[in-house]
Structures are given as C-alpha cells and as structure tokens.
Amino acid sequence: MEGAVKTLTLLALFVAARQVNCQEAILHISNGITDREYCIVHNHSWTPLSQTLDGATQYPLVNLTSTMLCNGSGVSPDLVKGKALVVMRGDCDFSQKALVAQNLGATTLLIASNKSLITPSANDSDYAKVHIPLALMRYRDFLDAQQVIGEGMTVKLYAPVLSKIDASIAVILLIAIVTVALGGYWSGTCERDRLNSGAGLEGGADNKADSGELSLYSPLKVVIFVAMMCGMLVLMYFFYNVLVYVIIAIFCLACASALFSCFDAVMEKIGCGTVSFSIRTWNFSVRSLILAAVCISIAVVWGVNRNEDRWIWILQDLLGVAFCLNFMKTISLSNFKICVILLSLLLVYDVFFVFITPFFTKNGVSIMVQVALGPDASGEKTQGNMVEVPAEPQAPSEKLPVVMRVPRFSAWAQNLCGMQFSILGYGDIIVPGLLVAYCSRFDVWINSTKKIYFVSCCIAYLLGMILTFVVMLLSGMGQPALLYLVPFTLITSAVVAGCRGEMKHFWAGTTYEVLDSREPLLPGVLPSNPDFSPASLCPF
Template structure:
C-alpha cells in the first residue's frame, strides 16, 4: 500500500510538472540526409506529436514568394496535402492559417526575418483551426534549401519538457556543498587561530586566516547594504559601461580566491613547498605554479565568457572559489549582526525583485535585468509567450554573479538556443556567512558534534528545497533569500534557545573597535558540554 501511494504521488508530481512546450522541432528528410530546425508554436491552435516516430510526414512546398493573406495566385493542387512555407507579415496569423486550411494544407509554416514569437489570436479564432501552425527562421529555410533542394519531406513534433530538470539537482548540490565547505573552512581557520593563541601563552596574535574582515557594527552593516543598493541601481542605468568593470574585478578576485582554495587544499594534504631566492627575494615553486594555473583559468574565462556551450563550467568553478573565499574572509562577529545583515538583505532582495517592476519601463525587475543583462532573451518571455531571435545575435555581456547550469532535459533539442538554470552568488554567500558564524561558534564552545554548523546547513538545504518547489509551482524565478533567511535564522535561534546558549550565541565574541583580535567566548579547556550541563 505505501508503495502504491508513493507511485501515485510521484505520477501526480511528474504530470503536474509537464509544461506546454512552445518550442518545437522541424525534421526535414530527403531520403538520404536529415536535419532539424527550431520552430515556435502555440498549443492553443493545434497540438503537435510529442515524438518523431508518431509525427506524420508531409511534402514541403515553397511559397515564400507570398504572405498567403488570401488564396489568390495559389493553386490548390500545389498546397493540397502538403506543408506550405509562407512569409510573415501584412495580415494576422489566423488569416494565414485559415487560408492555408481552406486550400487543403496539412500544416502551415511561417518564415520570419524578425524574432520568432508564439503565434496567438483571439480566442474565437482558435476553434476554427484544425491544422498546426508554427514559425521558423527564414535563414533556416534557406539553409534547408541548400542542403536538401526543393524536394523535402517534413515532420513537426514537440518533445515534452518538464519543469523538474536535472539541472536543479546539480544547482542544489553546488549551493549546499559550497555553503558547507565555506562554513567548515571558516571554523577550521578559527580553531587554528585559537590554537596559535593558546600556544603563545594566551596572548592575542594577529589573525592569519579566520576573517580578514569582520563586520561587528550595525552601522557598518547598514552602510554595506546601502552601498549594495546603490551599486545595483547604477548597474541598471549604466549597465553597458559598468559590466566590463565588474568582469575585470571578477577575473582578479576569482583568480585570487581559486589560488587561496587550492593552496589550502595542498596544505591539507601535506604537499611540500620548494623555494628559491633571487636577489634577497624568496619565491615558492608551489605558489608560482598555482598562480599561473589560477590566472590562466581566469583569463580563459574572460576571453571565452560568451561561449555558452562550455564556459559555464569555468564560471561555476571560479564562482565556487569566490564564494568559499568570501565566506572564509568575511566574518560576522555575533548573531545580532547576522540578524541585521540577513534581514536587510532579505528586504533588499524582495524589493528589487517584486517591487521594482512597478517602476521600470518594461515591467522587468531591476534585480533580474541586471543579473541576466538588458538583452537577455529570458527577459522577453512573458507567461507562456516565447520569443526567439531570427538572426544570430551578437553576444550580450552578462554579469558573472550567478552559477549557471544548462537545462539538461532541453540540451538535446536546444535548436532555439541554450537554456540555463541560474543561482546568484548572494543566495550562497549571504546565508553562508551565518553558517560560517555557526561553525565558529561551535569552535568557541568546543562542540565536537558541530551542532550549530550541521543544523544551519540542514536549514539551508531545506530553504533551497522550498525555493525550487515554489519556483516550479509558480513557473517564475524566486528571490531565494525570501526562504533561505527565515529558515537559517530561525533554525539557528531555536537551537541556541533549546541548548540554553542564546545569550552567548547572540553576543558572540567581544570586539575592540581599534583592535580586530578577538578572545574566545568561553575559557580554554572547557569540557565538551554546553551551559546547563547539556552535552553537544
């Protein structure tokens, strides 16, 4: 019985995850060769077969010399039982398809020199049409003529697409792994710092690794968020200029971050270093090799950043290193600062995603337009409407501030352009700073089970799961912080309350404004138990 219920639930999920595909495939065959091209259609007219095997083959007839707004000049024998290709323009889609239908055509293809949009009409027109209608690129038709000549047999089909794409699982794995590794790294650096202090007789020493920059003042947090808001607005209005500045900064910062990550890994596995001196300057062979590798990767990304087919791998690699290094370098001094920062960034995220569309000219949120770029094709999609460029477009520069993973389910049929699932770096870094604080707090209380770190990681995973679930159900992108911030903050707070450590968790470490060195929250040598005798 439980297995049957599980199968039913899974079937319902998969059924409800099916989406009305607006992109189809034109399969052309002349008996010796075959090729496929992109089509854009609407199921509001007549649906297409979902598989090539079930699609009916029809002869293709070239009528691109006409727009087929009326039957004059077209012989019925030339169209009867065939699929005519006509040019777009001068009359509505409904008028063209009704004329073709009256002449006995089996389907109608409209060649376009402009962008391909989902063909639509008045609701009353759809019921009159019983043959498929689709748009194709005119350059694709010319290419087909060169390859196949005038004798072509075509099949139209639309493979089903699901909202639940494997890329979501990959994105979830990237995000949770980065947050967990970043938090663990921050805690390990804090443990090493405290060990160095203990070995030095308890005297504070400059921090080597754990938090090169600390946020301990609410005013600094407010200023930091205000600067982020200002930068986002500037990017919206001066995108074409500032995008190159951000790309250059990203290349430098990501190369440095990748060096830091790889250097830490080599230290962990005990890889030795050899050094040599030139004129009283000492150089590490390992550091030089690592620097060359990291700079090369960043330069390759910078040169080929618009190659959608494979460059996403390097961008994600550099992005993971950037997020890890940021979480290790920036530290929040206490839970109060965590609450202030994450709450302000939650408001920032929601405002720029949900509120700003009411003020922008095109009705697109500032956050989404800056993340995808003003020329991104994804911005031209409204509801079930799809728009595909008819001609090759010059690559538009995009900010390297997102993880990108291709939609694998659509990869094999991506004739209309590659589709990506994206996740902003902020959706990793912002909750990651709280996870890193929880990891350091575990060190301060000598928790061998890392209760705060583990619970915050689980909360982040659940928050990401809810984010993706809402995205799939609503069919639109979501500000992930809307779900991640409450999940992580509330979970961490509840753990602290349950263990009776909320005061210590809220206060964190003691900071001197002029001295960034911190003392352990609890005395050295404390047993592995919490306040009140509860064990970790």
C-alpha cells in the same frame, strides 16, 4: 585594495533569475535520404504539436516564400491541398495567414522570418477558427534545407515535453550545499588555528586585519553596505552596457585570487612541500608561482570564452565555488545580531527588487531580473509564456557572471534554439553561508565537539533550498531564494541557541578587543578541563 575588490564584487552578487516556459519545437525535414532538424517556435495552447517524431504526421513541403499569403489569390488549391506550406512573414497577422492556408486545404503552415521568432498569437476569436499547426522558422534555415536536401522535402513538426524536474536542479542543489558546508568548515578551521597559534581572541582583531580578513561588527556599517548595494543595482539597471564589463573584470581578478587561496589551502592540508628562492630582496615560492599561473590562466580562459555556452559553464561554476568559499572564509560576521540585521535587510532587498520594482519600470520587468538576464533577455519581458529566438546569428549579449549555471540535461539534445540552464545566484550561497560560517566559528569558541550550530544551520540551508525549488516548480517561475533561506537559517540557529541556553552569548558573539582566548566563552567552565563541551548541556 583586496577588501575594496571583494566589496565591489559583492555588490553585483545578489541577483535572481526566473525560468521561462519555452514554446520551442523541432522541424524535421527529410527527402528520404538526408534529413535535418531546425528550431521552430509555436504556440502550444493555440496549435498543439505531437510530442514525438514518430507520432508526428509527415507532409510534403510546398515552397511559397515568394508570397506573404495574406490572401489566396494566385495560389491553386490543388497545389497545396494536404501539404505543408512555407510562406514569408509580414503584411498581415499570423492568424490571417493560417486561415488562408487552411481554406486552401493546407495541413500545416510554416512562416519563414528574417526577424526574431516570437511565439505566434492571435485574437481570442481567431483561436477557435484555426485548426492546422502553425509555427515560425528562420528563413536562413529554410535556405539551408533547400541547399542540403533539395527537392522533394517532407516535414514533421513535434514538440518534445521537457520535464520541469530536471537533473540540473539536483546538481545546483549539490553545488550550493557543498559550497556552504565547505565554506563554513573552512571558516571554523581558520578560527581554531588562530586560537591554537597563540594569537587567540586577545589579539584577534589585529591578527585578522594582518591576514587580510574583514569583519562586519557595526550595524551602521551593515546598513550602509546594503544601501550601497541598492545603489549599485540601480546603476547597473541604467548603465548596464558599461558596468557589466567592469563587473566581469573584477570577477576575473577576484576569482583568480579566490581559486589560488583554495588550491593553496588544499596543498597545505595534504602536506605538499614547496621550494623557495630569492631574487635580490624578494622571496618566491615555486608552489605559489605555479598555482598563481594556473589560477590566472583559468580566469583568462573563462574571460575570453565567457559567451561559449556549451562548456564554459564548467569553468564559471568552478570559479564561482572558489569565490564563494574564499568569501565565506574571509568575511566574518562578529555576532548573531549582525547576522540578523544583514540577512533581514538582504531579504527585504531581494523581495523589493524582484517583486515590487516591476510596478515602477517601463517594461514591467523587475530591476533584479533585468540586471540578472541582461537588457537583451526576452523571456521575462514576455511574462514567461512567450519566447523570442533570433532569426540571424547575433553577437552574444554580456551577462553578469554571478550565477552557478548547469545545463538542463533533459533539453541537452534539443537545444536547436539555444541551450537552457538552471541557475542560482552567488548571493543565495554567500548570504546564508556567512551565517553558517559564524555558527562554525561559534562552535569553536564554545569548544563544541558535535559542531551543533554548524550542522544545524547547514541542514536548515538544505531544507530552505529544497523548499525554494519546490515552490519554483509549482509556480512555474523563479524565486528569490533568500525569501526561504533567511528564515530557515536564522530561526534554526536561534532555536538551537535558545534550547542550549546560550542565546546571550550567541547573540553577542565575541569582541576580539575584550575577550581572552585563555578563558572560556561560557561562564563557569574551567579551562583546565579540555574534555568539557557545552554541547553536553543540551540533549542534542
């Protein structure tokens, strides 16, 4: 059952998300005593705004929400000249409203909307005609300003520049590399414990099965597994509104179990004792009961508050790290051949569902992005250069909880339109992490004191992640990280094995049914020499 839960959860992990180039800005309203700031949406390429509040020009605000301003009839130029206008959305294009306001002598046009705020646009011929700032605001925000500030309102419009290089990227990178390194180290430690316990390689298959660990050793099973993932992703695309709750439930169960495993391993490492007691024929550990209660509580708190953006990301990242660590420790790839097959297929899977599927979908959005962001996510549907902000409070749309999320710190104080996050899918940690875990176990098999395979693969993963973020920043859109991580990690591992003359053994790995732990993996190495390390055969 545990294996089935892990398998189902993995099917939902490999998603990607792209960042959007937001065109959100801030409306500062004041009467000299009280001031408020609200979210507005503008088109920077059409009517650019000041980047700072101090640099923005202040204008008196005239309330014309009783009209759509599709023509100038009934509006006195003396009333609006040199002032900012707020009018209602509808009946005509944004550019027509702007031209009418401009001809009347207005200096700024705010369009109040009861619908979602979208980036204003116009025909190419109209861009050159409009010279005044134009932005959309929520009508409910204007009513709030009227109630709080009252008469004599003045406004300033400004759009702070958000740096593409945000500290959240460094945090995401740190989370990823630490998780991969810890997961690989944990897998290697468990392998060494099995060898030292006397179970060895000879009875390793049964021992792994008894411990609940799963091993992928058949190429056919790997192909079937990836095919199931493709089918699961397509099902999520067509039946998202139902299956998303199934994934959320599985996520809570799997993460509670993973968090328990991580905490229990830490307790065991630091030598924390435990007290056991029996009730009839059942034995209970006080430490296990306390840990189980804590882990279940954390998962429940996340499940209940999963749509609270301001702080729930901390719990989601904690659960995500625990899940990835436990997955890398539990799921093992038996040899490098399986690693190559699995990672190569997942690379093709990632690229196909991100870059190819937009040619087949009705809205031109890739299946991967649609599933990752949810059907209500609008940033990708507008190709990254448009935004859409709800005009009224809405029930948050459910999203798959399979990404690390860190708020963009540069936009932390400017989230009037909604918080912005840097994200990384769990699959971008787990997939290369399985290869890192295999390298760590192989170091144990060959008794490498320098852990050359493990360290080299971790460095390759770090370089691959750095390249992923560099390309993302240069291109202005999210990237399928496996496109860079898979070649970096596979090629690095193969080069190390080839340099050391161990490719044959690295490729074949170990079959637990055949090899005996009392014999070295490499021929010609005497088991009686415990200080011998095959790493000495290679200068690194």
